[in-house]
Amino acid sequence: MSYTIALNFEDGVTRFIACNAGETVLDAAYRHKINLPMDCSDGVCGTCKCHCEQGQFDMGEEYLEDALTEDEAAAGKVLTCQMVPSSDCVVAVPAASTLCKTAPEPFAGTVTAVNAPSATTLELFIQAEKPVAFLPGQYVSIQVPGSQGMRAYSFSSRPGSVELSFLIRNVPGGLMSGYLSERARVGDQLTLTGPMGSFYLRPVQRPVLMLAGGTGLAPFLAMLKLLAEQGCEQPVHLIYGVTRDIDLVCVDALEAMAAQYGWFSYATCVADADSDHPRKGYVTQYMEGAALNDGAVDVYLCGPPPMVDAVTGWFRQQGIQPASFHYEKFAASAAPLQEKIA
Incomplete structure (x- = not known):
């Protein structure tokens, strides 16, 4: 059994990793070659302190209060060297992805349709090679074919699907708009990079x-x-x-x-x-x-x-x-x- 952990870095980059049963988030991240902040890895220093925004976990008792106070724990702070998930989790990391030796991951997709629901809006549909994990509300950067230009668009599709969709403003003379309106064909190959963004749905606990x-x-x-x-x-x-x-x-x-x-x-x-x-x-x-x-x-x-x-x-x-x-x-x-x- 494993759980999916979304590591959301302060620069908006999100990496999804698998954490095995009984494994700490810190160890799982290192296994995925992501160097989360750490020093002692024994619950003593507090260097690996992050914030768990969603999910269930066990912190055990093998850490010092100097590293994580009761008030911090009550507010959702965790030590990734001690945090053992018991469900999928979203963890906010107070460091840039580059400092953790990771980056947004590019992936390939195939254009399956381009619709124009109105004269001012285009809808792009893409088939990914495998299900794409993202937090609902996040975006990806899409490279415009025939150029080095990248454009950022929020997903309108359900997280975890291979069928991706995006609503795109039809800008006269726009780089992406021009491609979608004039040259795009079903079967075109696109390169997408992400997911990214700190704008995403948190657990719904109130209206x-x-x-x-x-x-x-x-x-x-x-x-x-x-x-x-x-x-x-x-x-x-x-x-x-x-x-x-x-x-x-x-x-x-x-x-x-x-x-x-x-x-x-x-x-x-x-x-x-x-x-x-x-x-x-x-x-x-x-x-x-x-x-x-x-x-x-x-x-x-x-x-x-x-x-x-x-x-x-x-x-x-x-x-x-x-x-x-x-x-x-x-x-x-x-x-x-x-x-x-x-």
């Missing part, structure tokens, strides 16, 4: 509010697919905002999910004042009291920089401090910028 702007819907589709598979006991509400009516995509999928799962609800809004959409304006206008749960809510936000700035400013103006607030900014031709507040 969740998801705020998506444009193709920032993609990571939420991955999150929702995982929740639908695993089950969810907390309400999850998504507000999906776009600039124009034509930018709304995947609404049928959201409607089907809302009809099937009582824990999920959603609303769409369009910023264009000339729109006929029943909800005009911005997502901040539709962040109603029930969805905010008096601040006892985990907020996830993915959209262009002006949207992220507007939402973070709205929370400050309202004096609302969510239990946790995770966001990702993205812009055309740029890697996502990710941060966690609270």
